[in-house]
Amino acid sequence: MTTGAGMDIVVVGAGIGGLCAAACLLRDGHRVRVVEQSARPGELGAGVQMSANAMKVLEHLGLRGALEPHAVRPLAFEFRRWDSGAMLHRLPLGAAHEQRHGAPYFQLHRADLHGALLAAVQALAPDALHLGRRVQGVEERSDAAALRLDDGSALDAELVVGADGIKSVVRRHVLGDDRPVFTGQVAWRCTVPTAAIPPELRTDVVSTIWCGPQNHAVTYYLRGGELLNFVGCVERPWEEESWTAVAPWEELDADYRGWHPMVRAVVERVDRGACFRWALNNRVPSPVWGTERVTLLGDAVHATLPYLAQGAAMAIEDAAVLARCLALPQPLPERLRTYQDHRAPRTARVVRESTEMGELYHIGDAQAMQRAFDERNIARSRNEWLYPYDALRGPLTAGPA
Ligand SMILES: Cc1cc2nc3c(=O)[nH]c(=O)nc-3n(C[C@H](O)[C@H](O)[C@H](O)COP(=O)(O)OP(=O)(O)OC[C@H]3O[C@@H](n4cnc5c(N)ncnc54)[C@H](O)[C@@H]3O)c2cc1C
Numbered sequence: 001m002t003t004g005a006g007m008d009i010v011v012v013g014a015g016i017g018g019l020c021a022a023a024c025l026l027r028d029g030h031r032v033r034v035v036e037q038s039a040r041p042g043e044l045g046a047g048v049q050m051s052a053n054a055m056k057v058l059e060h061l062g063l064r065g066a067l068e069p070h071a072v073r074p075l076a077f078e079f080r081r082w083d084s085g086a087m088l089h090r091l092p093l094g095a096a097h098e099q100r101h102g103a104p105y106f107q108l109h110r111a112d113l114h115g116a117l118l119a120a121v122q123a124l125a126p127d128a129l130h131l132g133r134r135v136q137g138v139e140e141r142s143d144a145a146a147l148r149l150d151d152g153s154a155l156d157a158e159l160v161v162g163a164d165g166i167k168s169v170v171r172r173h174v175l176g177d178d179r180p181v182f183t184g185q186v187a188w189r190c191t192v193p194t195a196a197i198p199p200e201l202r203t204d205v206v207s208t209i210w211c212g213p214q215n216h217a218v219t220y221y222l223r224g225g226e227l228l229n230f231v232g233c234v235e236r237p238w239e240e241e242s243w244t245a246v247a248p249w250e251e252l253d254a255d256y257r258g259w260h261p262m263v264r265a266v267v268e269r270v271d272r273g274a275c276f277r278w279a280l281n282n283r284v285p286s287p288v289w290g291t292e293r294v295t296l297l298g299d300a301v302h303a304t305l306p307y308l309a310q311g312a313a314m315a316i317e318d319a320a321v322l323a324r325c326l327a328l329p330q331p332l333p334e335r336l337r338t339y340q341d342h343r344a345p346r347t348a349r350v351v352r353e354s355t356e357m358g359e360l361y362h363i364g365d366a367q368a369m370q371r372a373f374d375e376r377n378i379a380r381s382r383n384e385w386l387y388p389y390d391a392l393r394g395p396l397t398a399g400p401a
Pocket residue numbers: 012013014015016017018035036037038041047048049050133134135136163164165166167168169187189231278297298299300306309310311312313314315
């Protein structure tokens with residue numbers, strides 16, 4: 001039986017999930033290599049929200065100090081009507097979130113979060129990163145898993161962790177060639193300098209979800225308030241081959257015609273040559289995450305609509321739980337099953353509730369929408385099951401989230 005510490009592990013993918021896994025595993029004394037297809041891994045120029053459940057892991061990795069100077073700490077989530085701006089529901093964040101859940105709520109620029117994780121991995125193991133190398137396939141023997149790379153070489157490992165995102169090659173080895181599912185929703189993503197927004201239109205330091213018929217938009221501040229992040233999520237078909245496309249500004253403008261002046265102010269000030277539109281895909285949650293020597297993590301196994309702002313947070317939780325499970329005094333396949341059985345229900349709930357949030361945010365009729373928000377009581381629900389979770393402590397049992 002392989003003992004908990006000191007395994008040879010290859011993590012495929014240097015996104016937020018893969019880097020966080022590498023950092024957690026290196027801290028626990030494993031030998032870790034991270035194989036990344038891109039020569040210069042990074043993140044797109046957009047925001048990412050980190051709630052206490054993820055921040056606890058980032059704090060455990062010693063990253064609070066590196067992130068804090070870049071972070072915005074929102075006072076609340078405010079759910080508002082798309083046209084009048086009338087408040088539908090409010091979820092206090094800020095000091096209340098940190099007091100209740102033991103870690104802060106940060107809004108970060110993705111580059112800042114990714115950069116901090118990259119620096120953490122490099123500080124722990126300067127030669128851990130293998131960049132510009134694409135994994136093409138996985139083979140498994142009883143004593144090792146072997147990765148086939150695009151340059152014809154192979155890498156052996158005692159354990160392979162597939163953190164290679166929604167189009168995961170490692171997932172194909174575990175679960176076959178099941179395709180991601182287009183959700184019928186697309187996301188516009190852009191940032192504008194806050195100084196460009198007229199002061200009278202700027203909201204408090206909150207994350208605002210503007211809810212409208214078959215469409216919602218999210219605005220929140222980044223980088224000490226210098227930037228305003230905009231995500232616009234619209235129900236519409238997708239005909240492009242690629243999942244990301246630069247789209248005509250006129251289409252963004254049409255999607256948000258008649259919306260609240262704050263939303264209009266953003267739409268009118270975005271860089272018209274750089275309006276990015278993304279197809280939003282997810283997958284039916286799988287209870288199976290791995291084989292004897294291969295496991296999955298992050299979007300590779302639980303890609304979700306982003307409407308709980310938890311996709312990266314779940315990848316970060318996965319990373320911490322995987323490291324804990326690998327320290328259990330069990331044969332490796334059992335340790336991997338403990339990880340899978342503990343994580344699958346919670347991440348499946350995130351996928352399911354994210355889809356439900358899309359339905360809630362897109363109700364057309366104002367009164368029906370208010371009733372649905374009252375019934376759902378998002379603040380109570382998320383404070384009960386989502387944010388209190390602690391990936392670093394607590395029983396590693398299977399079961400409900
Ligand atoms: C509009 C939007 C807003 C979001 N907002 C939030 C938010 O506020 N909070 C939050 O927690 N989440 C959010 N998410 C979700 C979050 O972005 C993702 O869940 C997260 O980035 C997934 O990280 P990952 O490391 O699993 O995968 P990825 O980021 O996709 O990383 C995968 C890595 O693997 C590499 N790779 C792929 N294939 C191979 C291969 N064959 N060989 C080698 N390398 C390979 C890729 O190059 C990449 O670097 C949002 C998502 C969207 C679309």
